Amino acid sequence: MALVLNEEQLMLKDSARSFLDSQAPVSHLRELRDSEDREGFSRELWAEMADMGWPAILVPEQYGGLGYGYTGIGIVLEETGRNLTPSPLLCTAMVGAAAIVKAGSDEQRESLLPAVAGGQHLLALACDESSRHAPHEITTTAVKDGESYRISGRKINVADGHIAETFIVSTQTANGVSLFLVPKDSGGVSVEPFRQLDTHHAANVAFDQVVVNKSSLLGPLDDGLGLLDYLLDVGRTGASAEMLGLAQEVFSRTLDYLKERKQFGVPIGSFQALQHRAAQLFGELEMCKSLVLKALQTLDEEPDGDPELASLTKSKLGETAHLAATEAIQMHGGIGMTDDFDIGFFLKRCKILDNLYGDSLYHLDRFARLRGY
């Protein structure tokens, strides 16, 4: 497939951009923070996003979705990344929807997908137990008990864990790894929400002898590792798309400043030391654009995705977005360090996205392993 967006995708991009520019620019995030919003995102905005059809993008048409695929949702995430807009898009509309579409039973699809597509039902992937991402090291257990399973364990730093109606939980079962759909109001689930440094919220979630029916199993019993990896790769690609938007925006703000700010009687952008760093960053961002598009298209084309490409992309985006955000602060000088100025928000958000589902070093290692070295 050609590495360009088609007409439909270009229109989606345009409409996402103009909607977010007017409804949810960076000042929206600032207001949420300053008002100490309890959830760290706006339910009204989410309802508008649902009206635009965004949570329906990945959902097949038969369940009330749009069927625009991963490239479609990735395009929108790139735009929310640009504006640092907090929303359940990544966790619900991308990872969550992918989980049910890919592995859900007919019953799970019918009960969840229409509500996901409509934005009424929020999901969260609960997979991390240690501070450094190590999704295969699972101590949370699901023990069979007649027609049910009893789930016990603790997941940390669950993105959107503070708002999810249903958790997708990775567990150790008798002979392997299995995923379960666990409603938040099941007895024994306790959610400890917190605010992250980027003012988005998340939660630690404890499961204490939580009883779920065996129909809550998502995907194969004992053989869910492949599904878990797939969902993580989906999330990694989505986070990369968001970082792409973030990095481009922070770079473009920096370029504007280089042209506008004067010292020694000339714009600081005429200094070659800064020009060359900006030019290098431009090149890296061009690389990132190709990666993200290729990774999204690959998810649309390959039923099992391409783990090597997902890690490559996450690693490169984490590194480049971080570079763009730190260079932005440096090239803004003192004003870049102030809370009044928006540039700092980009570095904070980037830190969260880089860590989400494994940071750039984790994926550098995974990339090498997957390539056999």
Add this chain to the structure above:
Amino acid sequence: MADNGTFRRETRDWLEANCPESMRQPYNYEADACWGGRNCKFQSEDQKAWLQRMASRGWTVPTWPKEYGGGGLDLAQAKILKQELARINARPPLESFGISMLGPPLLKFGSEELKLQHLPPIARGEIRWAQGYSEPNAGSDLASLQMRADDMGDHFIVNGSKIWTSYGDKGDWMFCLVRTDFEAKKHAGITFVMFDMTTEGVSTRPIKLISGKSPFTETFLDNVRVEKNQVIGEINDGWTIAKYLLSHEREMIAGAGILASGSLPVSEVAARALGRQNGILSEPMLRADIARFEIDERCLALTIERARDEVKAGVSLGAVASMFKYYGTELNKRRYELLMSVSGQEALQWEGGEDGLGELPKKWLRTKGNSIEGGTSEIQLNIVAKRILGLPG
């Protein structure tokens, strides 16, 4: 016209039947590349046959029009041909500055006579071209060049010297920048001319590189007659042609950053040399550097692919070529630094290696020129900053 599925099948069959087995191996030595030209000495019958068969289909220059010796393919077909060639690790049938540098400006700006005179011999590999741009005092500041061309009516008489002429001793013809107006601003008095290097008054002197090889020369012009019908574009408007050519040259050089088809990835070379422990390379720091490198290598390949998908046929990549040139050449330097590390002390012998030719250290040294030739890395960054990012000064 046949659909692309049919085209792919036919192409695959034709390549299967026509690409000799020995041409499906990666280059090991510089001599493995075929450069054609009047004095070409083919390394083997296979090499000769491969060039002739490809040229007969116009596939040394797949997208050039048929009347100029090309294959007349559209971009989608050219992409398919490229993929099919890569699939069997086929060597390029022909390396040529005529194809990668002169062809594009000649196609765009040349008169019909000039196209018919020069393009078909380029496509068939019969005439080898040299580039006369740099002068002793005009390197990065190319437009300050001083080679003098005096107007004699229907021809010029040219005097001066060029330097760093790659394969100056092997070139049959030269495309060259000369100054035709000494009063005008420096960019406005330049003309783009072509001449046969056997013309009286042309001489070359070899220059030896740090790699011990001598693939380039100083080139002297002493009262050389150059016909006016060998000018591309307008007299005094050669800078337009020169820049257009440079963007294609830079795109070509950038390709050095991509793993050549059939070559082993650096990680595989490392795994064979160093071995694995528990499935991973036994040297963790080297492993991390290699992984970073291979990520960037993939980035470049994908971005070149994306740019080709974005660009319509014939449109110059312009300043973006500078970004690619910078990225690709810095990447190729990293590749050879890593290969040298992987090989360790073994690579330090001047006449070392399996065949006693010391190919690896010599290639490593040669790559240092990648970020100089075709305009230095610093110059590429200047161009990106000004032309693409619009930074002042």
